[in-house]
Structures are given as C-alpha cells and as structure tokens.
Amino acid sequence: MTSTLIKFPRLNAPKLHQLPNGLTIVAEQMPIEAVNLSLWINVGSAVESDGVNGMAHFLEHMIFKGTEALASGEFERRIEERGAVTNAATSQDYTHYYITTAPKDFRELAPLQIDVVVNASIPDDAFDRERLVVLEEIKRSADNPRRRTFQRAMEVAYDHLPYRRSVLGPETVISQLQPQQMRDFHANWYQPHLMTAVVVGNLAVEELIEIVTEGFAVATNQQPTTNHQPSTINPEPTFTEIVRREFIDESLQQARLVMVWRVPGLVQLDQTYALDVLAGILGHGRTSRLVRDLREEQGRVSHISVSNMTQRLQGTFYISAECPSENVPEVEAAIAQHIRKLQTDMVQETEIARVRTRVANRFIFGNETPSDRANLYGYYQSLVGDLEGAFNYPAHIQAQDATHLMQAAQNYLSPHAYGVIVLKPA
Numbered sequence: 328m329t330s331t332l333i334k335f336p337r338l339n340a341p342k343l344h345q346l347p348n349g350l351t352i353v354a355e356q357m358p359i360e361a362v363n364l365s366l367w368i369n370v371g372s373a374v375e376s377d378g379v380n381g382m383a384h385f386l387e388h389m390i391f392k393g394t395e396a397l398a399s400g401e402f403e404r405r406i407e408e409r410g411a412v413t414n415a416a417t418s419q420d421y422t423h424y425y426i427t428t429a430p431k432d433f434r435e436l437a438p439l440q441i442d443v444v445v446n447a448s449i450p451d452d453a454f455d456r457e458r459l460v461v462l463e464e465i466k467r468s469a470d471n472p473r474r475r476t477f478q479r480a481m482e483v484a485y486d487h488l489p490y491r492r493s494v495l496g497p498e499t500v501i502s503q504l505q506p507q508q509m510r511d512f513h514a515n516w517y518q519p520h521l522m523t524a525v526v527v528g529n530l531a532v533e534e535l536i537e538i539v540t541e542g543f544a545v546a547t548n549q550q551p552t553t554n555h556q557p558s559t560i561n562p563e564p565t566f567t568e569i570v571r572r573e574f575i576d577e578s579l580q581q582a583r584l585v586m587v588w589r590v591p592g593l594v595q596l597d598q599t600y601a602l603d604v605l606a607g608i609l610g611h612g613r614t615s616r617l618v619r620d621l622r623e624e625q626g627r628v629s630h631i632s633v634s635n636m637t638q639r640l641q642g643t644f645y646i647s648a649e650c651p652s653e654n655v656p657e658v659e660a661a662i663a664q665h666i667r668k669l670q671t672d673m674v675q676e677t678e679i680a681r682v683r684t685r686v687a688n689r690f691i692f693g694n695e696t697p698s699d700r701a702n703l704y705g706y707y708q709s710l711v712g713d714l715e716g717a718f719n720y721p722a723h724i725q726a727q728d729a730t731h732l733m734q735a736a737q738n739y740l741s742p743h744a745y746g747v748i749v750l751k752p753a
Contacts, residue, residue, distance in 0.1 A: 341704055342532050343714065349520025350543055353704045353714065354535040355527045362433040362528025363697040364539065365425040366444050367709035370516040372496070373419045373489040373560075373639070381496015382504065382512050384417040385461050389509060390424065391415075392453040394446040399453060402443050411436055419490055420639040421709055427698055430529045434538050437526075441542035447513055454506040462502065465495045472578055476647070476750055480585040483572050483746040484643050488563055519547060525705040527697040562641040565589050566744040579752040581629060582652040586662060587746040588644040590739045592637055593710050599637050600723040601735035602644060606635040607682035608674060608732075609665065610646065614681065616665055617646070627654045627661070639710050644740060652751045659747060669736035673729040686724045 341355035371383050393399035406413050411428040426440045468474045478493055485491035495501075524543070526535045566589065576583075591598035610617045610633025621628045628650040636643045650658050693699050707717040 341527070341700075341714065342536070343708075344536050346519065346540060346543065348543070348547065349518075351523045351708060352536055352539050353523065353525045353708055354532045354539070355700065355704075356530065356532050356535070357527050357697050357700065358529055359697060360430060360529055361427055361697050362430050362437075362526065362530060362535070363425060363427045363701040364433070364437050364440055365423060365525040365698075365701040365705045366440065367523040367525065367705040368422045368424075368444075368517055369420075369521040369709060370422055371418045371420045372492060372494045374516070375489070375492075375496075377492070377500075379496075379500065379504065379508060379512065380492050381461070381465075381494070381501050382509060383422055383516075384494050384496065385457070385501060385504065386447075386449075386509055386513055387415050387417045387422055387424075388457045388461060389449050389454060390443055390447045392447065392450060392457065394442050394448050396442055396446070397439065399450075402439050405439060406436060409436060413440065417494055419494060421706075423705065425698070425701065433528070433530060433535075437538050438542040438545060441524075441539070441546045445517060445543070445546040447517075449506055449510050449513065451506045454509065458501060458504070461495070462498055465493075465498050465501065468493070468495055470578075472576065472583070472750075475576070476583045476585060476748065479572065479574065479750070480587055480645065480647075480746070480748045481643070483570055483748050484587040484589065485563060485641075488560065488641060490638055490641070490643070519543060523705055523709040525701040525708070527701045527704070529697075560640055562592065562594075563589055565739065566741070566746060568744050570746045571749075572747075573749045573751070575753055576750040577753040579750060581649045582655050582752065583748075583750040584648045584650065584655050584658055585748045586646045586659065587748075588740050590635065590642040590644045592641040593639045596711060596716060597723075598735070599635065599642060600720075601727050601731045602635040602642070602739065603637075603686075604679065604682050604724060604727045605669060605732055605735060605740070606633045606644065607685065608678050609633045609669075611682070611685065616678075617648075617662065620665070621648070621658060621661060627658050655749055655751070663742040666736065666740050667742040669740065670733065670742070674732050676729070679727065679729065679732070683721075683725050687721045690721045 341353050344352040375382055391402060409432045411426055411432060413426045415424045424444050426436060428436045482491050524539050526539055590602050609615055610631060613623060617631050621631055628648045630649040632647050634645045636645055646662055648658055703717045704714060708714055
C-alpha cells in the first residue's frame with residue numbers, strides 16, 4: 328500500500344533527541360508567539376490491576392499538589408501570574424501534562440512543569456482531600472447517560488482487555504487506595520524512559536532541547552531508574568456471534584443503541600486507515616450513509632454517529648444511535664444491512680473523496696498552533712514509537728480505495744457478529 332501514498336508537502340520538521348536516561352524529546356520551532364511543553368507518560372488505566380483501577384487518573388490530580396521544591400498551589404500560581412496555561416488528561420494508554428507559555432517565560436516555567444510531574448510528593452492530607460474530588464467525578468460520570476452508555480458498551484466490547492474498565496475506576500477501589508500505593512505507582516511509572524517530552528514554539532530547536540534537558544537533569548537528580556516496561560497483552564479475537572445486553576435506564580428520554588466490533592489498534596497501525604474512512608462514510612456529516620438514511624430520510628433516529636476508536640492494543644468500531652424504544656430493532660437491522668452492503672458493493676469514489684477532503688482539511692487545521700503539533704507528535708511518538716504517522720495520516724487516507732475499504736469491512740465488520748447494547752427508558 329505504501330507505494331501508492333501521495334506525497335504531501337510536509338508541514339512539519341521536528342527534531343528527535345534521546346537522552347542517556349531514556350527520555351525522548353521531540354522539538355520544533357514554530358513562528359507563533361507561544362511555546363507548548365507536553366509530557367506524555369506511557370501509563371494509563373490499561374496498565375493497572377483491578378485492585379488499583381483508577382490510580383493513574385487519581386495520580387494525575389495529585390501531581391499538582393506540590394514537590395519538595397514547590398509548595399501546593401505554587402506551581403499554578405506561578406503559571407497563572409505569567410498568563411500561561413496548564414492542564415492534564417488521563418486515558419487508557421497514556422497520561423499527558425502540558426503548559427503553554429510565552430517564549431520569554433519558557434526557560435523559567437518549563438522546569439516547574441517537569442518538577443511537579445517527576446517529583447510529586449503526594450502528601451497524605453492532600454491525598455485524602457483529593458480523593459473526595461475524584462469520588463465526586465466518578466459520581467458525575469455515573470450520572471451522565473452518554474458516559475454510562477459508553478462504559479456498558481466497553482464492557483460488552485471486551486471480555487478481558489483493560490479497555491473494558493473505566494479510566495476513573497470504581498468508587499469501591501478509589502475509596503480504599505492509600506498514599507503509599509500511589510507513591511509506589513508514581514515511582515514505578517513516571518520514569519524518563521517511559522516518557523516523551525514534546526516542545527513546540529518560537530524558540531530555536533537547540534534552546535528548546537537544552538531547557539527540557541536541563542529541567543530533567545535537575546528533577547531526576549539522585550533518582551534511581553528501574554527498567555520497567557508494560558507486560559504484553561494480546562488483542563481479543565473478533566466476535567463470532569451477536570453478543571447482546573439490554574438495560575432499563577430511567578433517566579433516558581429515548582433509547583440508546585450501541586453496536587461495537589473489535590478492530591486493529593495502534594500495534595497494527597496500517598490496518599486502521601481503511602476503518603477510519605469507513606467510519607466517515609457511514610457516520611460523519613449529514614451526507615454520510617447512516618445519517619442520511621436513518622435520520623434525514625426515514626426519521627427513525629434523532630442522532631447517529633460512528634467512530635473508529637484506535638487504542639494501543641486493539642480498536643473499537645463504535646456505532647451509536649438514539650431513537651424511540653420501538654424503533655430499536657429496525658434501526659439495528661438497518662445498520663447491519665449497511666455493514667453488509669460495505670462487504671458486497673464497492674464504495675463510490677465520490678464518497679471516498681468527501682472523506683479524503685475532510686481529513687486533509689482537519690489535518691491542516693490541526694497543525695496551526697504549538698499545542699496542536701505537540702499533541703500530534705506526543706500521541707504518535709508515545710503510543711506508536713514513531714513520528715511518521717503524525718506526518719502522513721492524510722496520505723494514508725488518500726491511498727484508501729474501494730478495494731481496501733471492502734476488504735476491511737469483510738475482515739473486521741461482520742453484520743452477523745458484533746456486540747450490541749440497548750438502554751431503554753422505563
């Protein structure tokens with residue numbers, strides 16, 4: 328397939344640099360008056376045992392509670408008084424921290440970001456206070472119909488893989504965690520060889536690398552490094568039958584229908600592009616097949632969307648619809664019929680062209696700021712171990728033709744074998 332890739336003018340030219348301690352630095356100068364430092368750690372809920380499920384997310388909260396050098400609240404105060412911004416996120420496969428500063432402030436503020444991530448002190452009193460915040464977040468998530476539906480869908484999508492669990496973890500686990508468990512978890516996973524530091528903005532590349540290198544040299548002084556790597560987990564086989572779960576959810580006004588398929592993840596990156604295109608053809612925009620058929624023309628659903636969610640180990644092809652309860656059987660049958668058609672009829676070139684244009688435009692728009700680029704580089708370098716995907720995604724989408732799409736549908740999207748979750752109002 329690679330031979331058919333169309334060469335796009337390269338928007339990006341980052342430099343890759345590796346330190347002796349294993350830290351990977353990706354740096355690029357960009358003529359916009361800001362600098363973004365993103366620290367990606369190869370730890371998310373997927374590496375947790377059931378007994379500490381939610382630890383990675385809870386730790387993300389505790390990172391900002393200070394270090395030996397920075398009292399609690401000092402980091403945020405110094406960031407805010409310079410007009411800089413900071414935030415963080417935890418997923419199944421990674422934890423991500425970032426700051427965006429003015430170029431003139433970067434040398435002062437970047438070491439603070441590195442210090443709070445590497446040297447979090449995790450004090451007992453702050454741990455107990457923040458536990459209440461995390462428990463409230465879990466409660467809010469459980470009260471959100473969309474999140475509740477998603478969680479139940481993932482429990483059907485996977486029998487064993489950790490993607491079936493919540494990133495937030497269950498209340499029963501979070502309420503039992505101890506500060507020392509978190510300190511051990513932090514020491515185990517927050518190590519330079521499990522991190523990628525991405526820095527993009529309007530300073531010379533050499534200066535960006537120097538500031539990050541010095542920040543880590545100070546932050547990791549005296550710290551032992553253990554060579555810990557995630558254990559290997561195998562993807563689950565595709566469904567061999569329809570696995571169905573139904574629930575009554577009194578908070579709903581309409582029924583929710585979700586259909587899921589197990590598909591390749593980032594470990595099989597070349598297999599994901601055709602599925603991305605199929606998701607666009609089925610459910611992105613008013614002219615996509617499912618939206619046009621089931622919402623615009625027949626009015627059977629009030630909402631329908633399609634995602635190809637690409638996690639590291641395995642992906643989830645995810646179709647979600649909202650409709651009156653009595654419409655659920657015919658909507659499911661109609662979706663299965665659309666899947667069957669993808670396996671038997673070549674997709675029209677005009678449909679593929681629509682997705683190609685959308686992807687190319689979004690790629691350009693998604694490269695406009697230092698934060699955009701740092702996110703792109705961090706995602707691919709951290710999860711795939713290679714930056715190429717950050718540059719050539721549109722080219723891979725352009726290379727998908729009707730034959731690739733039919734083959735992907737036949738290989739991964741069976742109309743006779745999938746997971747289905749139905750939530751109906753009382």
